[in-house]
Amino acid sequence: MLQQPVQSFDHARAFAQRxxxxxxxxxxxxxxxxxxxxxxxxxxxxxxxxxxxxIPDLMESxxxxxxxxxxxxYGGATGTARLSxxxxxxxxxxxxxxxxxxxVLITSGSSQAFDLISRLFLDPGDDVWVxxxxxxxxxxxxxxxxxxxxxxxxxEEGLLVDAVEQELKAREATGGAMPKLFYVxxxxxxxxxxxxxxxxxxxxxxLAMKYKFYVLEDDAYGELGFGATTIQPIKSIxxxxxxxxxxxxxxxxxxxxxxxxxxxxxxxxxxxxxKAEGGTSGFAQEVMANLLETLDYDQHLRTVxxxxxxRRDAMLEALAEDSSVNWTWTEPEGGFFVWVTLPDGYQxxxxxxxxxxxxxxxxxGDAFYVSGKGGNRMRLSFSYYPPNIIREGIQRLRCxxxxxxxxx
Amino acid sequence: MLQQPVQSFDHARAFAQRxxxxxxxxxxxxxxxxxxxxxxxxxxxxxxxxxxxxIPDLMESxxxxxxxxxxxxYGGATGTARLSxxxxxxxxxxxxxxxxxxxVLITSGSSQAFDLISRLFLDPGDDVWVxxxxxxxxxxxxxxxxxxxxxxxxxEEGLLVDAVEQELKAREATGGAMPKLFYVxxxxxxxxxxxxxxxxxxxxxxLAMKYKFYVLEDDAYGELGFGATTIQPIKSIxxxxxxxxxxxxxxxxxxxxxxxxxxxxxxxxxxxxxKAEGGTSGFAQEVMANLLETLDYDQHLRTVxxxxxxRRDAMLEALAEDSSVNWTWTEPEGGFFVWVTLPDGYQxxxxxxxxxxxxxxxxxGDAFYVSGKGGNRMRLSFSYYPPNIIREGIQRLRCxxxxxxxxx
Numbered sequence: 001m002l003q004q005p006v007q008s009f010d011h012a013r014a015f016a017q018r019x020x021x022x023x024x025x026x027x028x029x030x031x032x033x034x035x036x037x038x039x040x041x042x043x044x045x046x047x048x049x050x051x052x053x054x055i056p057d058l059m060e061s062x063x064x065x066x067x068x069x070x071x072x073x074y075g076g077a078t079g080t081a082r083l084s085x086x087x088x089x090x091x092x093x094x095x096x097x098x099x100x101x102x103x104v105l106i107t108s109g110s111s112q113a114f115d116l117i118s119r120l121f122l123d124p125g126d127d128v129w130v131x132x133x134x135x136x137x138x139x140x141x142x143x144x145x146x147x148x149x150x151x152x153x154x155x156e157e158g159l160l161v162d163a164v165e166q167e168l169k170a171r172e173a174t175g176g177a178m179p180k181l182f183y184v185x186x187x188x189x190x191x192x193x194x195x196x197x198x199x200x201x202x203x204x205x206x207l208a209m210k211y212k213f214y215v216l217e218d219d220a221y222g223e224l225g226f227g228a229t230t231i232q233p234i235k236s237i238x239x240x241x242x243x244x245x246x247x248x249x250x251x252x253x254x255x256x257x258x259x260x261x262x263x264x265x266x267x268x269x270x271x272x273x274x275k276a277e278g279g280t281s282g283f284a285q286e287v288m289a290n291l292l293e294t295l296d297y298d299q300h301l302r303t304v305x306x307x308x309x310x311r312r313d314a315m316l317e318a319l320a321e322d323s324s325v326n327w328t329w330t331e332p333e334g335g336f337f338v339w340v341t342l343p344d345g346y347q348x349x350x351x352x353x354x355x356x357x358x359x360x361x362x363x364x365g366d367a368f369y370v371s372g373k374g375g376n377r378m379r380l381s382f383s384y385y386p387p388n389i390i391r392e393g394i395q396r397l398r399c400x401x402x403x404x405x406x407x408x
Numbered sequence: 409m410l411q412q413p414v415q416s417f418d419h420a421r422a423f424a425q426r427x428x429x430x431x432x433x434x435x436x437x438x439x440x441x442x443x444x445x446x447x448x449x450x451x452x453x454x455x456x457x458x459x460x461x462x463i464p465d466l467m468e469s470x471x472x473x474x475x476x477x478x479x480x481x482y483g484g485a486t487g488t489a490r491l492s493x494x495x496x497x498x499x500x501x502x503x504x505x506x507x508x509x510x511x512v513l514i515t516s517g518s519s520q521a522f523d524l525i526s527r528l529f530l531d532p533g534d535d536v537w538v539x540x541x542x543x544x545x546x547x548x549x550x551x552x553x554x555x556x557x558x559x560x561x562x563x564e565e566g567l568l569v570d571a572v573e574q575e576l577k578a579r580e581a582t583g584g585a586m587p588k589l590f591y592v593x594x595x596x597x598x599x600x601x602x603x604x605x606x607x608x609x610x611x612x613x614x615l616a617m618k619y620k621f622y623v624l625e626d627d628a629y630g631e632l633g634f635g636a637t638t639i640q641p642i643k644s645i646x647x648x649x650x651x652x653x654x655x656x657x658x659x660x661x662x663x664x665x666x667x668x669x670x671x672x673x674x675x676x677x678x679x680x681x682x683k684a685e686g687g688t689s690g691f692a693q694e695v696m697a698n699l700l701e702t703l704d705y706d707q708h709l710r711t712v713x714x715x716x717x718x719r720r721d722a723m724l725e726a727l728a729e730d731s732s733v734n735w736t737w738t739e740p741e742g743g744f745f746v747w748v749t750l751p752d753g754y755q756x757x758x759x760x761x762x763x764x765x766x767x768x769x770x771x772x773g774d775a776f777y778v779s780g781k782g783g784n785r786m787r788l789s790f791s792y793y794p795p796n797i798i799r800e801g802i803q804r805l806r807c808x809x810x811x812x813x814x815x816x
Contacts, residue, residue, distance in 0.1 A: 009620070009648055011674050014588060016531045019678060050477035058480075062470040069458035072466075072663035108516055108665075108689075119552070123424045124532070144527070144682060180422060212417070240417055255480035255691035257516075266419050270427060274552060281516075281692060283663035 021143040023370065041393035043380040044361045046190070046336050052304050053253045054295055061290035068286055075282030082289040083258075091244065091262050094222075095236035105268050108280045110220055110247040110259030114138055117181070117216060117243055117261065118145035119274045127179040131159045133339075133368030133377070135190045135218070138183055150179075151370040158196030159184060161203040168211050179213045181243075186234060188221040188335025191368050191379035195333055198231050205238030212241070219246045223301055225334035226309040240264055248288060250336070251304060256284040308336070314387035315380065318394035325401045336383040341376060342401065345408065348378045354404040360396035429551040449801035451788045452769045454598065454744050460712050461661045462703055469698035476694055483690030490697040491666075499652065499670050502630075503644040513676050516688045518628055518655040518667030522546055525589070525624060525651055525669065526553035527682045535587040537621075539567045541747075541776030541785070543598045546591055546626070558587075559778040566604025567592060569611040576619050587621045589651075594642060596629040596743025599776050599787035603741055606639050613646030620649070627654045631709055633742035634717040648672055656696060658744070659712060664692040716744070722795035723788065726802035733809045744791035747773075749784060750809065753816065756786045762812040768804035 084101040107113040124146035132151030186196035235244040247259035348364040365377030492509040515521040532554035540559030594604035643652040655667035756772040773785030
């Protein structure tokens, strides 16, 4: 008998509507490793430097964890009480209010935190408001969960909360839909590197309490400040209406996929309900708890901050080095990113080919907008490479801009 | 100035409709650890025995993984090609057709695999058909993703595929909605322990190809057979229309949260798109790949199977030991579970209090049904305890049934 030819079925016919979404970028496309296999200086990846991972302490932590059989067992979404307790203590200090471990949920990276929060709060079409620009992975995640996105502008002090208040009032007056969530990155914002002022934080927290929406406060970079002071989180201003999320990926290592949400107890309980899975890795949690117990975390953070600070300095100096390219940029006080603006009419999507020819890469600005803006902007990451490579990268980028500009 | 009283807001007002779902049970409620803190013999938890975790090999694997800095970095949803390749090889052998690593997606436990598949295929209201009874975590997960569930009966040979065909024909004739997915656990089914016959597998695979729905084949227990032979997976019968999922949780250890999907390439690509996160732990994947490289897996499986087989034997013997309770039970050829049926009119929900008084627990049957059935049934797990404790557990359960029966 002859074999039947392999049936060629268009599986896409069966896919759900949500898969047609094309806002933002799936995190996996940008969390790919900078392999070192190529000569490209990848200023697009927001990767921590692997040289900063605390390997000796990790070694001890994993060795201890393997012998805790409980840690290798199913753990339940509740996670090991130990790590939740440590996170609660850390956040209590940060917020200057007592936070219990029942207000903490450990998640598989902060990406899972976004997702669980979206699933808990969003019916299809519900409004999620965001800063514009903002993290493309969050835009993608909200969209996959059916959100109607709306962006609000920023200035040097962060989100323009006046514009938000105006819209809230307008909607209240007309009976329009209120947002369910307002997603912000107050510290060392992705992609701009900007920090939201205390006044704006207070203003947004008060609006949340008044209009009953939730501030989704993403503090992924909060511990990576280069200056002496940090500004209090919105969580400490409007605790009942703030869902605070952060991660161990930037300060320890991404490979364990450990993030967390801090939120009112009744919300954490329901997040557990929608986290309908076998729980975030008990082994990873045990490793992290061991690590936080033995690592001199403050000393570790000092090293990490000093390293990234030197890289930021290198990038800013290189950008300023000659004025042959008419670009402007932000001056971040922490985090991983500098946000570069080219003259009106330039398109970073068209610059891309010239950049690759020079063996340098970036993320084009439009990925960070809800729609149609940011075409002349780009995000550059200074986290991954030592200062000399960063300088070389900016030099290459300058050459690429020249080559591109010649075609305009 | 006086402190404002803490605002008491009913957060549930803001939750999405999907959170009102009450079908099945969130996995976390049953993946909680059997703590050993109490004297209860927990026959409810489907936990592997921690004594079977390959600790020395794991020790070596984690030690090697810590020094692979790449493994601690963001990995992308694609994961390390190494583990995907190993899974592809394993599944090629099982299915007797070549499967490439591009047909494999590593997930955070098989629970994430369920979830991603639901999100990829299900618009609200779409039909998901299941065996009845079936795994409560799957029911919960499908429901959270808006599925309309329908259960089909089973007999000793597994799913009654004739009933499925009848319904498909009826819907075709009336233009009714076809199912998007058919969820089955062909090997050592959860909760019944039954195995689907080859004939039924062929029949279901052919229906999937004819009516263009996807068989979601959950093979979590597939490697835990107690006999000499195993039946080929539905994946090998209808490869284009089967999404095969499995896990390392039952055979190695759950704490790493590693599962996988094997599916046509175009489906894997889209699963990556909806897996909008930083990727399944690169560290855990590195550990597992190291382990599979060094562990004598066949020998390990022989030990694991022999251990669980002895426990199954102990449970079946204890159930048969005296006939004072009028219960019947299945005789599983592998896996973790025995399915017990009490006389009509008994309610295992009412038995629960009596069981706890005797310090023994089970999962009541109704959690495994889409609605309203199974009240006189219960799932007992034989995986976690040594034979003497299992015998004691069944003896306690018998006492509980007697005490309960006296009240009827």
